Amino acid sequence: MKNKQKYYPRQTLIAFLLVLFAMPLGHALMILMEKFMGEGAMHIAGFMMGFVGLILVIIGVFVKGDTRQTLWGFIGGLLFWTGWVEFLFLYYARRYGVQPEIENGEIVTKPEYLIMPASFGLWMMVMTMYVFSTRNGCDFITWIQKVVFRTKRKVIAAQPMTRHTSIVTFMELNMMLWGLYLLLMFCYDKRFLGDHHPVTFLVGVGCLIGSFFILRRQLRLASWGANIRMAIATVVVFWVPVEVLGRLDFFKEIWIEPEKYTTQMICILVAFVALLVYIMFAAHKKKSHE
Structure with a gap:
């Protein structure tokens, strides 16, 4: 008789929500900096954000514990992506006058995302x-x-390669964000497909289905660190249909106008911090009982 596969729904749910809440928070942070900071100050702050992210990832190489290394790599990776990837694309798009894509009088794709496919x-x-x-x-x-x-x-x-959990987490996050942004920009480009093209819809459906298969694997991971790293894959793939549906105005993307949805965004931030603290406490407690 075969042993039944054991599942860990608590770790999976908490890790999934932690990474999921980080996505709109990252978007909202960039939007708020664009709206409430001067252009020069914003670009300096963005560059410093990326630098701080890199430092956090490097610190994560030297800390002890798989969970803590994963969290350092994850948070550092988020800051790195926002500061040294998105803000640098924004800086050069503005510097050289790249125009946004406009439909029906509204901006549907910002200039920084229009030039991102050049990094393929x-x-x-x-x-x-x-x-x-x-x-x-x-x-x-x-x-x-x-x-x-x-x-x-x-x-x-x-x-x-030489395995440093912080670097592994950092590279996983950034390579997946980068790759799936490239996929979305290709799908949205009307010279190739377009945001209303059936293939774009199928890409969204395919990623939604794929995220459930990844989630199934995530459910089998008892370790907090491994579960968070798998949650990154689950959430980033899951975020593709979220982006596609948001592009089609299927729902309101509150993180695009965070100043209008202050209460909701604060709730997401509080939940993110609470989950982060809980994971750190649970991992420490588990280690102390080993």
Whole structure:
């Protein structure tokens, strides 16, 4: 008789919500900085935010404990992405006068996202390194290696990189955000598909279904650190249909106008901090009983 697979719904739900709440908070932070800071001060603050994020990730390399390393990498990665990726795209889009995409008198795509697809080659460069040089726990990369290398996989990608949990979390978050933003920008581009194209809708549906398969794997992870890292994959993939539906005005994206939805955004922030504190306390308690 086979042993039943054990599931960990508490860890999964809390980790999922932690990462999920971080998504609108990141959007809202950038919007508020754009609206209430002068342009020069905003770009300096954005650059400093990215720098602080990098420092947090590096600190995470030296702290002890899988959960704490994961949290340092996750929070540092969020600040890094917002400050040194999104704000730098914003800076150069404004500096060189890139115009937003406008439909029916409303901005549907901001200039910084219009120029983001130009980074596709850089994303592929990093992915080539991962595919040809590392063995890792990413199912997508592992699947590519199995398809491309077949029986030679163990020879070509023989061993993993030096593993620092903070760096792993940082790279997972940023590579997934980067890759799925590129996918969305390709889908929204009318020269290719367009936001109302059936393929764009299918991409959203496919990512929604895919997120449930990832969630199923996440449910099997007892460790807080591993569960949070899987939650990053779950939420980032789940966020694709959220973005697609928001683009189609299926619901109101309150994080785009956070100053109008102060109560809701504060509630999300409080919930995020509460979950973060709970995870740190639970991980410490678990370690002290081992």
